[in-house]
Amino acid sequence: MPVTVTRTTITTTSSSSGLGFPTTVGSARALAQPLGLLRLLQLISTCVAFSLVASVGAWTGAMGNWSMFTWCFCFAVTLIILIVELGGLQARFPLSWRNFPITYACYAALFCLSASIIYPTTYVQFLSHGRSRDHAIAATTFSCIACLAYATEVAWTRARPGEITGYMATVPGLLKVLETFVACVIFAFISNPYLYQHQPALEWCVAVYSICFILAAVAILLNLGDCTNMLPIPFPSFLSGLALLSVLFYATALVIWPLYQFDEKYGGQPRRSKDMSCSNKHPYYVCAWDRRLAVAILTAINLLAYVADLVYSARLVFVRV
Structure with missing residues (x-):
């Protein structure tokens, strides 16, 4: 590259x-x-x-x-x-x-x-x-x-x-750091399986967060280890493929997670007041509804990061061509 x-x-x-x-x-x-x-x-x-x-x-x-x-x-x-x-x-x-x-x-x-x-x-x-x-x-x-x-x-x-x-000093490299960090925060909020295990669609969202995190982490590790020349395809093309795949995956999660967490038709809770766990006033406790909302917001943030990543990575491919 x-x-x-x-x-x-x-x-x-x-x-x-x-x-x-x-x-x-x-x-x-x-x-x-x-x-x-x-x-x-x-x-x-x-x-x-x-x-x-x-x-x-x-x-x-x-x-x-x-x-x-x-x-x-x-x-x-x-x-x-x-x-x-x-x-x-x-x-x-x-x-x-x-x-x-x-x-x-x-x-x-x-x-x-x-x-x-x-x-x-x-x-x-x-x-x-x-x-x-x-x-x-x-x-x-x-x-x-x-x-x-x-x-x-x-x-x-x-x-x-x-x-x-x-x-890693370029915008796409720094976006990779942001993407993995946001994914780690998402993992912290969904650490309790009861938030997603009752619906296969929500389990898909968790799979999306995990897969995209691994892909971004691999890109970072390849650069930190100076191993980009070991790939069978040019590194910019590899990055563009990862970014495109992540955008498509996160787009599905952005729709599915709020739909199944906050829409009553799909077993969700549209209002915080209906979540009995939110009545817990323990200072170190984050209730289930707040966790669901935080994950929805972080999903949107990471989708925007991946879209920006895709734009910059595509530019690298065109410059190479």
């Missing part, structure tokens, strides 16, 4: 930061460059976030555990990236360095965004005033800072029009 050359030169002296001027790597001076300073901000903000929460034990339940995992995971991977760049070890890294940092930064931005929304809405607001609540609010603030820092890295290092770079 033609979009394979990165604008980062893997040496122990200098490379491009994606900001239009060289960045020193393989020495402590790399931290003095804009991208290095940005990653230091990411490291510090995620470290402070999970440290504040851990110091008072302010995490409980699935939502609190997710937020804590997000901050710890982002801190650990950002630390690894800094160590690799400080040591000039990009060439020895097991994954493609032209694709890995921006892929991770995009995932980290989405992870921190989810934690910044989920943690205060499902946990912090139910805490009584005191030291734990203050720490939780401060942790949420640093989570927002980390989200902005990761999003800024994506904006700085993504491909510009006419620029030659790795696939």
Whole structure:
């Protein structure tokens, strides 16, 4: 595929930061460059976030555990990236360095965004005033800072029009990250089988989410492993086929899921008030009707992402031709 050359030169002296001027790597001076300073901000903000929460034990339940995992995971991977760049070890890294940092930064931005929304809405607001609540609010603030820092890295290092770079830095590559992330959130909401096992049509929707997630994940892994040349067909054609198939699949799910979940003719519940599980006021509980609605919205979001992916992937095919 033609979009394979990165604008980062893997040496122990200098490379491009994606900001239009060289960045020193393989020495402590790399931290003095804009991208290095940005990653230091990411490291510090995620470290402070999970440290504040851990110091008072302010995490409980699935939502609190997710937020804590997000901050710890982002801190650990950002630390690894800094160590690799400080040591000039990009060439020895097991994954493609032209694709890995921006892929991770995009995932980290989405992870921190989810934690910044989920943690205060499902946990912090139910805490009584005191030291734990203050720490939780401060942790949420640093989570927002980390989200902005990761999003800024994506904006700085993504491909510009006419620029030659790795696939994951292009719009289709970043859309693949969004598609897999949204699918993971959908899986979280449908973790209880009772939401779909009573209807074969709803089971088809779950199959759609799973199949499309696997296809997008395969495309990402092929790029991270520099294995795109192993495909029997040109990679742009492969991407276009995946995007077209995913659009068709998600279009069926967008119709079937709301129809069978909210239409009384098909056994659905059109109003939230009819769902007895929504009377549960437990702070960490999301009722069945809310889960169904969230999946319907996320299905629409992912369909739009796949449509945009199809448009950009088709352009790559036409450019190649």
